[in-house]
Amino acid sequence: MVYLLKGIFHDDRFIKIDAKKFELDVKAKTIALVKELKDCVSEFQAPFNELTMVLDFFEKGSYAEAISNARKSNESVLKILCNVNRENSYKLTKQVLGANICNISESMTTEGFREKVLLSLPYVRNNSTASHGSGKELVEITKEMENLSI
Numbered sequence: 001m002v003y004l005l006k007g008i009f010h011d012d013r014f015i016k017i018d019a020k021k022f023e024l025d026v027k028a029k030t031i032a033l034v035k036e037l038k039d040c041v042s043e044f045q046a047p048f049n050e051l052t053m054v055l056d057f058f059e060k061g062s063y064a065e066a067i068s069n070a071r072k073s074n075e076s077v078l079k080i081l082c083n084v085n086r087e088n089s090y091k092l093t094k095q096v097l098g099a100n101i102c103n104i105s106e107s108m109t110t111e112g113f114r115e116k117v118l119l120s121l122p123y124v125r126n127n128s129t130a131s132h133g134s135g136k137e138l139v140e141i142t143k144e145m146e147n148l149s150i
Helices: 019-040 042-060 063-082 089-098 110-118 120-128 143-149
Strands: 002-006 014-018
Touching: 019 042, 042 063, 063 089, 063 120, 063 143, 089 110, 110 120, 120 143
Parallel strands: none
Antiparallel strands: 002 014
């Protein structure tokens, strides 16, 4: 599938974006960056392993497991950045922002960035997977939701 985006340039030209290539590029860059971290700092081995599990589950079509492992990898990175072993996403994201690890644009509020960006993956995981038990209803995870999570 190819998307046309208008308005990225000042003169409203259109550009083509091949969605599949974009998806593959983003995943490859993510893996490469986490691998680079792991190669430089051994503490990043666990997030790297969790991230590679994400791709394994994705290839098998196990999207809920892929999202859960994406969250694990994300939370592992936050724990490393905050130098803690135990904490939840809510507290970890506050600590990361309190330590000024993220260079947030002046056009954004710290809390807005935290809620809309840093807590987006925990929100998807908590509300679209059976990680906390599915209850009465089975939730079907789509490939698109899993892609967004990665």
